[in-house]
Amino acid sequence: MSATPPPPSVLGVAIPSPLRRLFDYRPAATPPTGGWQPGVRVQVPFGRRQVVGVVLECRATSDLPLAKLKPIDACLDATPLPADWLWLCRFTARYYQHAPGDTLHQAMPALLRQGRTLEARTRERWQITEAGADEAPPTLARAPRQAELLTMLRQHPHGLVSQAILAQSFGRDQLQALERKGLIMRLEEPLTAAAPSGGPLLAEPALPLNREQATALAALHERLDGYHPCLLHGVTGSGKTEVYLQLIEAVIGRDRQALVLVPEIGLTPQTLARFRRRFRVPVVALHSGLTDHERLDAWEAAASGRAPIVIGTRSAIFTPLARPGAIIVDEEHDGSFKQQEGLRYHARDLAVVRAHHHGIPLVLGSATPSLETLQRARSGDYRHLRLTQRxxxxxxxxxxxxxxxxxxxxxxxxxxxxxxxxxxxxxxxQVLVFINRRGFAPTLSCHACGWLAECDHCDARLTLHRQPPLLACHHCDHRQALPDACPECGSADLRPLGSGTERTEETLAERFPDVPVHRIDRDSTRRRDALEQTLAEVRRGDPCLLVGTQMLAKGHHLPHVTLVVVVNADGGLYASDFRALEHSAQLLEQVAGRAGRAAHPGRVLVQTMHVDDPNLRLLAARGYDALAEQLLEERRIAALPPFRFLALLRLEGAQETAVSELGNRAAQALRTYLGERALDVDCLGPVPAPMERRQNRYHLQLMLGAEKRSRLHEASAWLVAWLEAEPAARRVRWSLDIDPQTLS
Incomplete structure (x- = not known):
């Protein structure tokens, strides 16, 4: 027998901080049940605070004398947090050049960050026993309420939870009396994802597949036991979700779990409802609309394996799975999968890495695939499955x-x-009017002198709102009252310039007074369940007008919409970001896909000032796929993603000179390093961000580009280390974005 290794003298702990390093501590006197291991949460002193950290290393030595190391105050876990979660977090921190402690902190539920134990909350369920299933025993002759309770429980063979029983005016004393007599028994079941009581897997039969769907599903079934990345490229309304459902049926049949990612919280209830109608197994959701307790319950149910199906938005990629079987990313092209603050990860890309690590199938579904995914399908890295029929x-x-x-x-x-x-x-x-600009008008203008309402804190104009009446900046959320007169010339002739959702809604309500007009944007759906209630009313099928932003373009099934109107298609055609045309084309195709999804054909009218634009004409004549092929060729010639890898250093600060000086020094130092190492990495900039001043802070950018990902990461790691050691960088906020999806 091998000797038991000695307990470690030093624990490397990941602390939630921006520092890209571990902190050494001495182990507590009492180790966890399984001994000290990576993944155990601990409570430690950090400065003047007590914080929750995660042990990542168990060592015998430290760079500091052992006597100077602080001891760990308490161990919070008997066993480590799930191994697959820990692996993904470590990979994420390494790939995105992010602090390990902050990565772990953001990837776990809030209650775990606060030290709460990872265990299932339970509830009582009362169930009839064999003795209680017989005729009413004589012992209940003088206990009529107990007899009534026993009769009620006989009508529910699978039992009732305590809350349901108490709601019928029964008391705990009656429950306990029946339990003592052996007529009923008490069971403890998890509050979330309790196991169903037997029966078939499906609650409703699967829908028949057309030939293309059947071919795609057969291809997915071929390799359920290995890494098998597929692009499911189907036009809107082609039945991609039915393919997902039948793939998941096969995965659950093998006693494994499926993780499904959707881009927006608004799509989660719709997807959740459809999956729960289909399957008689627990389906849990993970998104920002849950309470902290609900989120931890769902996380634990997935980690324990009780939840065979997990559906969630971007952050759900960090959900641990006991028996991973498949990962599905719906609308994989959507920008919502990229986190734009803090830990700037891309959930789709992490899904690829995670599926490869587990050796399981990966399905990336979209009607308008991202150019990165499309290129990988063209090169053979992904299997390309097409659905061309609605x-x-x-x-x-x-x-x-x-x-x-x-x-x-x-x-x-x-x-x-x-x-x-x-x-x-x-x-x-029904008619859907799409205008990707909320508010009443993009800004307020003086008709006499041309003054425009601009934000005092950003290089942006203030948006005019009517509900309530005010001017608001959609970048820094600054708000101010409407002026009585022009602050430049004193004229009272102030006019709204352009149209937003509120103005279009008002115009249509005046023109069609007998038809309901539903506005759907971020302002009108702030109340919980407001979006679902509005869509439920629309799905009843009565004639109505829908006015909304891109919230309406993503995956919603609106069977009675036969006309889609795009108020202005020009917003993204000529933007400075090289991805702008790709994103605009995807959005137009997605919103067009809301028309004609049921019994009647659809029509899409796109208003534009540039009807002769060749890209717009190609999109209209031949669709997104033809435009994507052209854009890929342009990207190849220009050496842009997906044919090159990028990283973007963002600098911001209240003092313009401090930001500019640090940017120039960082660029000079990096170019010197690249020259000495002969690394084939481009360093472009620094240049002002597209919106240089935002929230009274100045923004600067430095871009790195390389043909090989490894070279880009080597240069990025050096740049991060230089910034962390540079005193001037402490006075400027900076972040490094690996694989940026936008230059704003």
């Missing part, structure tokens, strides 16, 4: 470009488009 058998509606030039507008809409809306409503159908 379940409704109607072909997807093509974009019809409508020229805005020289035409009068009301609420952003020109007369021919308003006529088309009227005709659609008269036919008993």
């Amino acid at each position: 379940a409704s058998r109607h072909a997807p509606a093509r974009l019809e470009l409508v020229d805005l030039r020289g035409r009068p507008r009301r609420g952003g809409l020109i007369p021919p488009v308003i006529d088309a809306i009227e005709a659609t409503l008269s036919a008993g159908h």
Whole structure:
């Protein structure tokens, strides 16, 4: 037998801080049940605070004398946190050049950060025994309420929870009396993801598949036991979700778990409801709308294996799974999967890494795949599965470009488009009007001198809102009252410039007073469940008008919408970001996909000032796939992603000179390092960010580019180390974004 290794003298602990290092502590006198191991949470002194950290290293030595190390105050776990979660967190910190302690902190539920134990909350369930299933015993002749309670429980063979029993005016004394007599028994079951009571896996039968769906599912079934990345490239309404459901049925049949990622919290209830209708197994959700207790319960249910299906938004990629079987990323192209603050990870990319680590199938689904995913499918790294037919058998509606030039507008809409809306409503159908700008108007203008309402804290204009009336900055959330007169010339002739969702809603309500108008944007859906309640009303099928932002474009099934109107398609065509055209085309195709998903064909009218733009014409004539092929060729020639890897250093501070000086010094130091090492990495900048001043802070950017990911990471790691050692960097906020999705 091998000798038991001696207990470690030093524990390397990851502390929630921006420092990219571990902190050494002496072990506590009492070790955890399984001994000191990576993944155990501990409570430690850190400065003047007590914090919760995670042990990542168990060593015999430290760079500091052992006598100077502080001891750990308490061990919070008997056993380590899940191993798959710990592996993913360590990879994430390493790949995204982020502090390990902060990575672990952000990847765990809030209650675990506070020291709460990872264990299931339980509830009581009372169930009839064999003795209680017989005729009412004589012992209950003088206890009529106990007899009534026993009769009620006989009608529920699988039992009732205590809350349901107490709600029927029964008391705990009656429950305990029946338990003492052996007529009922008390069971403790998890509050979340309790096991169902036997029966078949499916609560409703699977839908029949068309030939393309069946072919895609067969390809996914071929390799359920190994890493098998697939792009499920299906037009909107082609039945991608049904393929997901039937793949998950096979995964659960093998006693494994499936993780499904969706881009927006608004899609979670819809997806959750469909999965719960289909399966008779626990389905848990993880998203920002949950309470801390609900989130921890779902996390624990997944980690223990009680929840075979986990559905969540971006952060759900960090959910531990006891028996991982498949990962599905729906709408994989969506920008919501990229975290834009703090730990700047991309959930889709981590899903790829995690599926490879576990050796399980990965499905990336989209009607408009990102160029990165499309290129990997073209190169053979991913299997490319196509769904070209809609379940409704109607072909997807093509974009019809409508020229805005020289035409009068009301609420952003020109007369021919308003006529088309009227005709659609008269036919008993619904209309979706898409305008990706909330508020009443993009800004307020003086008709006399040309003054524009601008934010005092940002290089941006203030948006005019009517509900309530005010001017608001959508970048720093600054708000101010409407002026009575122009602050420049004193004129009272102040006019809204352009249209937002509120103005379009007002125009349509005036034009069609007998038709309900539902506005869906971030302002109108702040109340919990507001979006679901509105969509439930829309799905009843009565003629109505939907006015909304991109919240409406993502995955919602609106079977009675037959006309989609895009108020202005020009916003993203000429932006400075090289991804702007890709993202705009995806958004247009996605919103167009809301039309004609059921019995009636759809129509999409796109208003634009640039009907002759070649990219827009290609998108309208041949669809997203043709435009994506052209964009990929342009990216290849320009050496841009997906043919090159990027990292973006963002610098910001209240003093413009301090930000500029640090940016120039960092660029000079990095170029010197790259030259000495002969690394094939480009260093571009520093240059001001597209919005240089935001929230009264100045923003600067430095971009790194390389053909090889390893070279980019070597240069990035050196730059991070230089900044951490540079005293001037302590006066400027900085962050490094690996694989940035936007340059703003």
